[in-house]
Amino acid sequence: MLQIETWKRVLIWxxxxxxxxxxxxxxxxxxxxxxxxxxxxQAGDTTGASGWPGFLPSGLVNLGLDLxxxxxxxxxxxxxxxxxxxxxxxxxxxxxxxxDHRDEVGTIRLQPSDDGTLVVKISEASGxxxxxxxxxxxxRPVSSLTGAGASDIEVSGQGDTVxxxxxxxxxxxxxxxxxxxxxxxxxxxxxEVGTREPTIQRQGxxxxxxxxxxxxxxxxxxxIIGTTAQLNFQPVVSSTSDPDSRVxxxxxxxxxxxxxxxxxxxxxxxVVSGEELVDAQPSFDQNGNPAVSFRFNPSGARKxxxxxxxxxxxxxxxxxDDEVISAPTIQAHIxxxxxxxxxxxxxxxxxxxxxxxxxGALPAGLxxxxxxxxxPELGADSIQAGKIACIVAGVAVLVFMAASYGLFGFFANxxxxxxxxxxxxxxxxxxxxxxxxxxAGIVLTIGMAVDANVLVFERIREELKTAKGxxxxxxxxxxxxxxxxxxxxxxxxxxxxxxxxxGSGPVRGFxxxxxxxxxxxxxTAIYITRLLVVMWFERARPKTLEV
Amino acid sequence: xxxxxxxxxxxxxxxxxRGVTFGVSIVAMVASVVLWLVVGLNFGIDFRGGTTIRTQSxxxxxxxxxxxxxxPLGLGDVVISEVYDPSFAANEHVSMIRIQAQDEQEAVASDxxxxxxxxxQEVDPSIRFTSVExxxxxxSGELIQTxxxxxxxxxxxxxxxxWLRFEWQFSLGAVFALFHDVILTIGxxxxxxxxxDLATIAALLTIIGYSINDTVVIFxxxxxxxxxxxxxxxxxxxxxxxNETLSRTIMTSGTTLIALIALLVLGGDVIRSFVFAxxxxxxxxTYSSVYVAKNVVLWLGVKRDWSxxxxxxxxxxxxxxx
Numbered sequence: 001m002l003q004i005e006t007w008k009r010v011l012i013w014x015x016x017x018x019x020x021x022x023x024x025x026x027x028x029x030x031x032x033x034x035x036x037x038x039x040x041x042q043a044g045d046t047t048g049a050s051g052w053p054g055f056l057p058s059g060l061v062n063l064g065l066d067l068x069x070x071x072x073x074x075x076x077x078x079x080x081x082x083x084x085x086x087x088x089x090x091x092x093x094x095x096x097x098x099x100d101h102r103d104e105v106g107t108i109r110l111q112p113s114d115d116g117t118l119v120v121k122i123s124e125a126s127g128x129x130x131x132x133x134x135x136x137x138x139x140r141p142v143s144s145l146t147g148a149g150a151s152d153i154e155v156s157g158q159g160d161t162v163x164x165x166x167x168x169x170x171x172x173x174x175x176x177x178x179x180x181x182x183x184x185x186x187x188x189x190x191x192e193v194g195t196r197e198p199t200i201q202r203q204g205x206x207x208x209x210x211x212x213x214x215x216x217x218x219x220x221x222x223x224i225i226g227t228t229a230q231l232n233f234q235p236v237v238s239s240t241s242d243p244d245s246r247v248x249x250x251x252x253x254x255x256x257x258x259x260x261x262x263x264x265x266x267x268x269x270x271v272v273s274g275e276e277l278v279d280a281q282p283s284f285d286q287n288g289n290p291a292v293s294f295r296f297n298p299s300g301a302r303k304x305x306x307x308x309x310x311x312x313x314x315x316x317x318x319x320x321d322d323e324v325i326s327a328p329t330i331q332a333h334i335x336x337x338x339x340x341x342x343x344x345x346x347x348x349x350x351x352x353x354x355x356x357x358x359x360g361a362l363p364a365g366l367x368x369x370x371x372x373x374x375x376p377e378l379g380a381d382s383i384q385a386g387k388i389a390c391i392v393a394g395v396a397v398l399v400f401m402a403a404s405y406g407l408f409g410f411f412a413n414x415x416x417x418x419x420x421x422x423x424x425x426x427x428x429x430x431x432x433x434x435x436x437x438x439x440a441g442i443v444l445t446i447g448m449a450v451d452a453n454v455l456v457f458e459r460i461r462e463e464l465k466t467a468k469g470x471x472x473x474x475x476x477x478x479x480x481x482x483x484x485x486x487x488x489x490x491x492x493x494x495x496x497x498x499x500x501x502x503g504s505g506p507v508r509g510f511x512x513x514x515x516x517x518x519x520x521x522x523x524t525a526i527y528i529t530r531l532l533v534v535m536w537f538e539r540a541r542p543k544t545l546e547v
Numbered sequence: 548x549x550x551x552x553x554x555x556x557x558x559x560x561x562x563x564x565r566g567v568t569f570g571v572s573i574v575a576m577v578a579s580v581v582l583w584l585v586v587g588l589n590f591g592i593d594f595r596g597g598t599t600i601r602t603q604s605x606x607x608x609x610x611x612x613x614x615x616x617x618x619p620l621g622l623g624d625v626v627i628s629e630v631y632d633p634s635f636a637a638n639e640h641v642s643m644i645r646i647q648a649q650d651e652q653e654a655v656a657s658d659x660x661x662x663x664x665x666x667x668q669e670v671d672p673s674i675r676f677t678s679v680e681x682x683x684x685x686x687s688g689e690l691i692q693t694x695x696x697x698x699x700x701x702x703x704x705x706x707x708x709x710w711l712r713f714e715w716q717f718s719l720g721a722v723f724a725l726f727h728d729v730i731l732t733i734g735x736x737x738x739x740x741x742x743x744d745l746a747t748i749a750a751l752l753t754i755i756g757y758s759i760n761d762t763v764v765i766f767x768x769x770x771x772x773x774x775x776x777x778x779x780x781x782x783x784x785x786x787x788x789x790n791e792t793l794s795r796t797i798m799t800s801g802t803t804l805i806a807l808i809a810l811l812v813l814g815g816d817v818i819r820s821f822v823f824a825x826x827x828x829x830x831x832x833t834y835s836s837v838y839v840a841k842n843v844v845l846w847l848g849v850k851r852d853w854s855x856x857x858x859x860x861x862x863x864x865x866x867x868x869x
Contacts, residue, residue, distance in 0.1 A: 066817070074686060076685075217679070218657070218679070218681075219657050219661075222657065368657075368683070369682070369683040369685055369686045370681065370682045370683060370686050371657070371679075371680070371681045372678070372679070372680040372681070373676075373678060373679045373680070374677070374678045375675070375676070375677035375678055377603075377677060378601065378603075378677040378678055378817070381634070381815060382815055382817055382818075384634075385634055385813060385814050385815035386814060386815070388813045389809050389810040389812075389813040389814040392809040392813055393805065393806035393807075393809035393810060394806075396805045396806070396809060397802045397805055397806055400550070400801065400802055400805060401802070403549070403550035404549060404550045404551070404552075404798065405549070406549060436817060436818050437746055437749060437818065437821060439814075440810060440814070440818055440821060440822060440825070443806050443807070443809070443810045443814075444753065444803070444806065444807065444825065446806050447802045447803030447804070447805065447806030447807060448757070448760070448799070448802075448803055450798075450799065450802045451760070451795075451799040451802075451803075454795050454798045454799050454802075455764065455795055458792075458794050458795040458798070461555070461794075462791065465555075480771075483767055484763065484764045484767035484768070487712055487763045487764075487766075487767055488759075488760040488761075488763045488764050488767075489760070490708065491705055491708055491709070491756065491759040491760060491763055492756040492757070492759065492760050494701070494704045494705060494708060494756075495701050495704075495705075495752050495753070495755055495756035495759075496756065498697055498700050498701045498704065498752065499697065499749060499752050502693050502696060502697040502700070503697070503745075503749060507745055507746065507748070507749040510749050510753075511749075514753070514756070546549075
């Protein structure tokens with residue numbers, strides 16, 4: 001007969017209560033959000049934070065960009081850029097090694113190349129085998145799990161030139177490192193600016209997805225993360241007005257940042273690079289113009305001190321992202337490792353530059369493949385429209401159900417309301433993001449959630465026709481409808497999973513609400529409605545049943 | 548007094564005109580494919596790359612003025628359309644501007660967007676840009692691939708699941724019905740030139756999910772009745788099953804449509820094409836569960852003796868909770 005054990009009843013109501021408790025904070029969105037901000041500001045300490053009782057859950061459903069407004073960027077890291085840097089870094093080692101064996105290979109010359117290779121020409125072509133063998137000796141094992149056993153460089157010789165490049169395994173390992181490093185630096189830069197709940201994720205092999213709610217535009221976001229902020233202090237050889245002037249290998253021509261037509265010829269090897277900075281702060285120079293003051297770590301400070309001591313009276317260049325910001329003349333030995341960068345900055349630029357320098361340089365440039373900006377007012381309109389649609393849809397379905405199934409429809413309606421509460425509870429619990437298609441998913445769930453109940457009720461109606469008595473009919477109704485409910489919902493769930501795996505952004509938000517909606521609607525139909533029906537049946541003990 | 552959309556006892560003959568209904572479905576599918584190939588889908592930037600800018604202004608949208616401002620920039624194909632929605636305030640005038648992907652640019656050019664924004668600002672100083680979205684050609688190519696993969700994977704997974712739970716004839720019937728729904732949705736999107744983007748793909752998958760739900764419920768009843776009435780002709784058992792589940796089919800489609808229509812009318816213009824696709828799909832999906840999936844099963848025939856163990860994975864597994 002109709003029976004549900006007490007422990008099951010307790011469990012069912014317990015789960016419902018838990019779900020609703022988790023959903024509760026969303027009813028007071030603004031308040032809880034302010035409370036969470038206070039807690040976050042105190043590094044997780046809840047004491048003193050007001051506006052929301054600390055013993056209640058405070059997890060909220062995150063609002064997606066399309067609801068809150070903000071910027072979305074998909075960036076591709078130009079991983080190949082690192083190959084070239086690696087090869088340039090290898091040059092001094094190769095040079096010293098081959099110099100030591102001058103009697104076998106003759107004199108050596110670096111050949112210009114920019115495709116991730118290091119090309120060295122030797123004067124004694126007969127020593128090529130020996131040169132290749134020597135350079136190979138510089139190879140190190142690849143430091144990654146998949147590339148274990150392989151060495152990091154490939155060396156080949158032809159005629160009188162030795163060509164060095166990264167091996168396939170090392171490239172893979174380097175790519176991975178580059179992307180992870182970029183991700184970390186982007187995260188630091190965005191955190192410095194201090195916005196709420198940014199999403200920074202790696203996507204695929206070399207892409208990074210960045211979503212920052214509340215930011216004005218994608219351009220603003222790009223200004224924060226898009227610059228590589230590679231800072232170098234390089235010796236100046238001369239200045240020129242010809243951007244195409246020919247310079248020997250090892251030197252380069254770079255434009256001045258704020259003067260058109262002025263170019264500097266610089267030594268490529270930097271005296272000190274931005275990696276040795278420990279701090280950078282916006283400040284003002286002696287004339288009151290915005291500037292950035294910085295400080296080196298001890299090794300950087302020593303290098304900088306030594307160089308300035310030896311080159312008093314010579315100019316040196318402060319180079320940011322391949323543009324010469326300024327090229328002051330060294331007036332005196334600068335000890336202590338701190339200094340100031342002046343240029344034609346606005347206050348905002350100097351603040352941003354300081355942030356960029358503090359967070360460190362990106363190892364490689366970024367290509368932006370996708371960018372979206374959604375204004376906050378558009379998001380607010382969408383939330384408003386979604387809310388109204390949800391309420392109207394909900395009320396209409398409730399009326400329709402009650403009209404069709406009477407008391408049983410009323411039970412289904414209670415289950416439906418609890419269902420929506422549970423969806424929000426689960427969304428808050430897993431910290432999922434609600435998007436506009438996600439709201440559509442909830443509305444769709446409201447429509448479809450009654451399906452399981454309808455299946456059962458229709459079945460009970462049919463069983464009643466064969467006159468088995470109300471209790472038996474209810475029991476059979478639930479039993480016989482179960483396989484259809486399970487099959488129908490599993491197939492829909494498969495679709496939700498595929499959407500989640502293959503979709504992105506808003507579509508994924510839709511998949512989450514659809515999937516959760518399926519779970520909660522099956523739970524509410526099989527357990528809650530049934531429990532309500534059983535509880536009613538125990539009291540009323542009806543002789544006949546009208547469904 | 549109960550609301551009854553369907554009488555308690557029905558015995559409609561759903562298969563009397565099966566040649567006609569199935570014929571209509573086939574014709575509609577062919578027409579959809581022709582429309583798709585001839586007219587083509589109105590792909591959004593997700594699939595063809597480019598930029599869309601949504602503008603909002605206090606004065607009425609003058610498409611010609613906008614065009615005159617943007618044309619001198621030489622950006623190729625630019626589509627400007629005014630957007631209207633009943634939920635807009637009186638001084639809320641919205642337009643959508645779509646600019647094609649610029650040649651030979653892998654990444655998104657933000658200076659192009661800035662130029663367009665500046666030009667429009669000159670036409671209408673009160674103009675604001677409530678959303679700006681750009682997708683590079685590289686990503687859009689991949690998105691198309693992923694989209695097709697998603698629809699294909701969903702169909703394959705359902706084909707497999709139904710085969711596991713029922714019989715292969717059911718599986719083919721169900722998937723053919725889903726295919727029918729997808730093609731017809733693509734057809735109406737081609738015919739009405741509604742924007743087809745990532746959200747539409749999500750809608751297609753939802754349609755697949757809804758339609759299979761419907762189909763499975765009737766199949767489930769069919770399986771049960773095939774066991775019960777061993778000597779009845781297949782067509783009669785099918786008719787009986789559809790009639791028995793008719794009330795449920797109408798109820799569920801009804802509640803879902805009520806919810807969707809509320810969203811279609813009140814949900815705002817941003818997701819309208821998405822909701823439209825799902826609404827259309829619910830109607831088509833309900834139709835195809837009854838008229839397409841069953842007809843395919845009818846033609847393929849079903850092995851009738853469900854009670855004997857056959858060793859087939861499908862039937863044995865199916866018996867567990869039936």
